[in-house]
Amino acid sequence: MSRRGVVVGTAVVLLAGAGASAGAAPADRAGGPVVARAVVNEGHDVVVGTTHDVTFPVTVTGSGDPALTFVDVDLKGPHGGFYTTDAFCESATACTTRFTVNARLAPGADDPVDLADAQAGTWSVDALADTEDGTSVFARDVGSFSLKRAARLTANASPEPVAKGARLTVTGRLVRADWDTYRYTGYAGRTVELQFRPKGSSTYRTVATAETNGTGALHIMLKAAKDGYWRWNFAGTATTGAAKAAGDYVDVRS
Structure with a gap:
């Protein structure tokens, strides 16, 4: 057996x-x-x-x-x-x-x-x-x-610092455990939430969504408005656990 x-x-x-x-x-x-x-x-x-x-x-x-x-x-x-x-x-x-x-x-x-x-x-x-x-x-x-x-997420917001109203780019990558090869590999075609937490707040809110490409990479551009932390949030699937990236702080200057 x-x-x-x-x-x-x-x-x-x-x-x-x-x-x-x-x-x-x-x-x-x-x-x-x-x-x-x-x-x-x-x-x-x-x-x-x-x-x-x-x-x-x-x-x-x-x-x-x-x-x-x-x-x-x-x-x-x-x-x-x-x-x-x-x-x-x-x-x-x-x-x-x-x-x-x-x-x-x-x-x-x-x-x-x-x-x-x-x-x-x-x-x-x-x-x-x-x-x-x-x-x-x-x-x-x-x-x-x-x-x-298991899944893992990264997040990077740039440039840091950034001028108010200027373009801010947030990237990241979603990977998950491959039990056949004992490595983490990119998780393609998954919808992931982009979340923002203003400086001084303890609460993240979802501001946009993006889909991972063939290697699990994420990319989104938006206008910088205020100081705060950016992260990606993945809710998980029937076969893969949820994951949150660590927040990346961006200083927005007037």
Whole structure:
């Protein structure tokens, strides 16, 4: 079975339902064990770059009695993304585990796994739990999460300083993690917001949008009006995380 997908540290512990009888039972069967849901990374996207481990929590919850004793957990993703693990349950009510993912193979790993670009997107969680009275309950698609490629943005406004009313050029570049080559590459054809924060303010507002070219580059020209900070803001996509550039300050002189 392929395990190209996620490196897992420990397993998930579930909650039990009430009044179970021996044998397998569906997760939502009346009177049987109940596996309610799985929450991954506290409801946030899991965003992975090219070199560093990213560790995130997974909490699975349910209710009732008898207590769970053992659980098998599967994470399933696009294009064969898969990993499974199991563990003895630590609690009859709830437990949180932590999963670790990385784009690059871990040196000397006994069971090498990594991520491929095609595996970015929506992942789901399945769980098979055993209870203390011998009942088993299987919960398919008990949770889901987005596994995304990390993005980076730069911004540069010039000239600095600039005369009021003169032309100001703001450039930048949007790149995202390539899990196949372990590098960041240009993200073409993406709409990115140009934002401005006046000197003395803490709030950015969007003043224009631009689309990245074939190498992820951005370019826009406008008239300089007041002192402040310029940055690019990318909202992200279904497969790529959001990114904001650091603000670049421009002194506008009368």
